[in-house]
Amino acid sequence: MIICTKNMDYRLGTQCQFVQNQVMVNSEKDRASLLCMKALANRGRLDTVSQQMASHPKYLESFLRTQHYILYMDGPLPLPYRHYIAIMAAAQHHCGYLVSLHSAQFLRVGGDPLWLQGLEAAPPRLRHLDHISKVLAHQPWLTARSHIQALLKTGEQCWSLAELVQAVVLLAHCHSLCSFVFGSGSDSDATPILRVHHGTPPGYCLCDAANGNTALSPPPAGPTEKAPRRRSLDSSCEVACLLEQIQKSQEEIKERKGDRLHSQTLLHADVEEEEEAMFSTDPSRFVTDPEFGYQEFARREEDHFQVFRVQDYSWEDHGFSLVNRLYSDIGHLLDERFRNVASLPFPHSPDLKRAIWNYIHCIYGIRYDDYDYGEVNRLLERGLKLYIKAVACYPDSSKTPLCPLSWAPVKASEKVHVNLLVMEARLQAELLYALRAITQYMIA
Numbered sequence: 001m002i003i004c005t006k007n008m009d010y011r012l013g014t015q016c017q018f019v020q021n022q023v024m025v026n027s028e029k030d031r032a033s034l035l036c037m038k039a040l041a042n043r044g045r046l047d048t049v050s051q052q053m054a055s056h057p058k059y060l061e062s063f064l065r066t067q068h069y070i071l072y073m074d075g076p077l078p079l080p081y082r083h084y085i086a087i088m089a090a091a092q093h094h095c096g097y098l099v100s101l102h103s104a105q106f107l108r109v110g111g112d113p114l115w116l117q118g119l120e121a122a123p124p125r126l127r128h129l130d131h132i133s134k135v136l137a138h139q140p141w142l143t144a145r146s147h148i149q150a151l152l153k154t155g156e157q158c159w160s161l162a163e164l165v166q167a168v169v170l171l172a173h174c175h176s177l178c179s180f181v182f183g184s185g186s187d188s189d190a191t192p193i194l195r196v197h198h199g200t201p202p203g204y205c206l207c208d209a210a211n212g213n214t215a216l217s218p219p220p221a222g223p224t225e226k227a228p229r230r231r232s233l234d235s236s237c238e239v240a241c242l243l244e245q246i247q248k249s250q251e252e253i254k255e256r257k258g259d260r261l262h263s264q265t266l267l268h269a270d271v272e273e274e275e276e277a278m279f280s281t282d283p284s285r286f287v288t289d290p291e292f293g294y295q296e297f298a299r300r301e302e303d304h305f306q307v308f309r310v311q312d313y314s315w316e317d318h319g320f321s322l323v324n325r326l327y328s329d330i331g332h333l334l335d336e337r338f339r340n341v342a343s344l345p346f347p348h349s350p351d352l353k354r355a356i357w358n359y360i361h362c363i364y365g366i367r368y369d370d371y372d373y374g375e376v377n378r379l380l381e382r383g384l385k386l387y388i389k390a391v392a393c394y395p396d397s398s399k400t401p402l403c404p405l406s407w408a409p410v411k412a413s414e415k416v417h418v419n420l421l422v423m424e425a426r427l428q429a430e431l432l433y434a435l436r437a438i439t440q441y442m443i444a
Contacts, residue, residue, distance in 0.1 A: 048097070048186040049177070055413040059340045059420060066333040070170050071105075074328065076162045077170075080111035084126055085133075085167055088119065089174030091286035092137035094396040097181050098174060099283045118285035124157045129167060130288055132434075136168070137175045138294045140433040141308065141365040145440040152441070165326040165438065169334075172430035176423045182395035183387075183419040294393040297365035308366045308432065315428055319435045326438075334431070341424045344417055355379040356418065360392050360425035366432065384418075392422050 053060040071082050083106035090098035103116055115122045119130060128151060135142045151159045159167070180186075284290060297307075313319070315338070324331025346353050358368060359376045367373075380388075 047101075049181060049184070052180075052184040052186065052416055053420070055416050056344055056420065059337070059344060062333070062336045062340045066330075066337055067173065069330065069333055070166070070173060075166045076160065077166050079109035080106055080115075081126065082166075082170060083109060083111065084115060084122060085129065085170050086174045087116075088126070088130065088133050088286050089137065089171045090178055091283035092133060092175065092396075093178040093182070094283045094287075095178040095181055096283055097186055098178060099281060099286070103281055116281060119288060125159065128157060128159075129171075132168070133171050133175075134289060134292050136171055136430045136434060138292055140430050141297060143433040143437045145437050145444060148437050148441040161438075162326055165323060166330075168434045168438075169323065169327060169330055169431070172427050172434065175430060176427035179391050179395045179426055180419050180423040183391035183422060184416065297363065306365075308364075308436075310361075310366060310368050311370075313432060313436045313439075315432060318439065319432055322435050322439060323431070334427075338424055338428060341420050344420070346417060347414065349379070351375065352379050353421065356384075356388060356421050357425045359385065359388060360422055361429055363389060363393060364426070364429040366429055388418070388422055391419065392426050 050060065050064070053063060071086070072079065075082075077085075083102045086102040087099050087106065090102065106116070107113060115126075119127055132143065132147045132151070135147065148164070151164055152161060315335075320331045320335055323334070342353075342357075354371075355376050358371055358373070359380060361367070362373065362376070376385075
C-alpha cells in the first residue's frame, strides 16, 4: 500500500489534496494523524503495516517516500516488473500478505495475469533473478561477482546495470519488510509453513561463539497456546471462504450498479479489496528452491570467521555513493531511512540500540572492528536475542515452535521500534553484500 506524503512529486487525489490543505502538522501526533488520513483518503482504508509504523510518524514518512519511489517513480524497470520482483522477494519468506498485495498492484499497473500462475510463467529475465533473490534473502554473504556477471552477460535476456541495481534495491526492501510484517503480526492469518532449517537453532549467537560462550540453553518445553487473532482486510483467507466472499461482493456490486447514491470512492475500495482477495495466491508457486534457508554464518567448531568488515566496505563510504550514482536519488532516500531509525526516541540506553543493530549485522556476518561484542551479550537478554534472530532470519517460520516470539516489551511502540531496527539493519546488510559484489564486477 503506497500512501501520499506531502513531499512526493505526483498528482494527488481530490480527497488527499483537501486533507493536505486543511490539516496543520504541529506535532508528531498531528503528523501521524495526517499520514493516516491521507491513507484513508487515497485508498479507503489503512493498511496494517502503516498502522504499526504510525507510532513513529517521522520514520513512516521516509519509509513511504522510499517505497513509493522504488515502485512508481523514475527508474529503468517497467512498473509490472517492479511489483513482480516484489512478489518474488516476499515469496522467499512465504509472506502471503505482501504476495497478495503486490499481486493486486501488479494487475493494476497492467501486468499479465498469466505470470501470477507461478515463476515458470514469467519471462526468462525475471526467472534469472530468482537465484540472487534467494541468496540475498537467506545467505547474503554468498553474493558474489559471478552472480552479477551472470545477469549482466550479453544476450537477449540480459539485464542492464541500472536495471539490476533497481531490482536489487527492491529485493532487499521487500525481504526486510517481510521481517517487519511477521514481527508485527501483520501476516498472522497466513498458514505457517514448517521448514527444516539446516543451520543451528535461533538461540545460537555468533557473538556467543566469538566471545567463547557456546553453551546453549535448553529449548522451550513445547509450543505455547496462541490466542486467536481477528482477521484483517489485508489478510489472506481460506480459498473456499474467499471465493464465496468474492462472489457475494460481485453480486452486490451488480445490484448497486444503478444506485447513484453509492459513493464512487467506496466502490473503488470494494473493487480493490476483491482484487487483493482474489490474488491471495500461494507464495510457494514463486519459489524454486523451498529447502534453501538461513544457515549460521559461522560454525561453532570453526576457529576463524570469514567476516564482512565494515572498515573495508561501508554504507557511508562506498554503498551510498555507488547506489546513488547507478539509481538516481535512491541513496539519499535510503540514507534518510537509516538516519531516522537511528534517531528514534528509545526509552532504554542508546547502547542497547547499537547492540541490537550490531547483533543483527553480526548474525549476517558483518562486524565492526571498533565494537566490543561482549556488549551484545551483556545488554541483550536471551528472550530479546531469540526474538531478534527469529524475525531477522526466520520470518517465514517465526510463528511456529521453531522460533518462539516470547519477548514482550512493556509498550507496543517499543516492540515496533525493535522491529524497525531489525528491518533497517537487515536491509543495509543485504545492500552491502549486493553492492560490494557489483563493485567487484565493475573493477574486475
